[in-house]
Amino acid sequence: MPKRTIRNFFMAALALLIVTGFLLVDSSAQRRRKRRTSRSRPSAPRITNPAIYQPSPGDNSTETNSATDNTNTQAAPATDQQTIRSLSNQVDKLSDKINQMEESQRSLVDLERLSRAEQRSVQLRTELRDVQAKQAELEARAEDIDYALKPDNIERSVAGYGTTHPEELREQRRRQLANEKERVRKQLDQLNESTQRLQQAIAASDAEAERLHKRLDAADEAAIQNAKNKAQSEGTSQPRATASPSPTPYPPR
Secondary structure (H helix, E strand, O other), X not given: OHHHXXXXXXXXXXXXXXXXXXXXXXXXXXXXXXXXXXHHOOOOOOOOOOOOOOXXXXXXXXXXXXXXXXXXXXXXXXXXXXXXXXXHHHHHHHHHHHHHXXXXXXXXXXXXXXXXHHHHHHHHHXXXXXXXXXXXXXXXXHXXXXXXXXXXXXXXXXXXXXXXXXXXXXXXXHHHHHHHHHHHHHHHXXXXXXXXXXXXXXXXXXXXXXXXXHHHHHHHHHHHHHHHHHHHHHHHHOOOOOOOOOOOOOOXX
């Protein structure tokens, strides 16, 4: 029995402690809620009278500013037209400069081509002279061969050889001269073809040089004429000075 009573006593004490703990926790929670609600309540609005607007002295300047703005907007189109006119003049000047640069570049190219054509003509004429000189030598050699092929000359050429068969020597000499004549003839044919080819090339080079000469002359004349026209246009564009009446030396009576 004493053990049970002691146990019951402890159990009752423990239950009392638990109940008091819950009560304390509940009371602290209610206090916190009250504080939060008191903080979250909005304050009563305050009514204030609005300030009466009074115009400042600077407001009168807005009217003058608006008037100046209107005048500026009216003057803006005139300035825009002047700007467009100046830009168009600049574009025209730039286009003229570009055209002049292109013409000068074209003239330089034509000059270079003309120099090459003239040098090619000189070189071709030198080659033609060499070919013609060889051709003359071969023609002279062909004439000598034709002269040596005559029977009397063949007979004299082999007369100094002591042999019992002179006809074989004469035939051998004739074949030798005939072969040489055929070789010379082939060389002359090749030289004739080279001569024709060189003459055609020289004619084409001379025609190219003549065409370039005419083009350069035309470009020079056009440049001179453009310079004259430009000078005349600049002279007419300048305003002429109006003659002012000369003052009378004495006032009228």
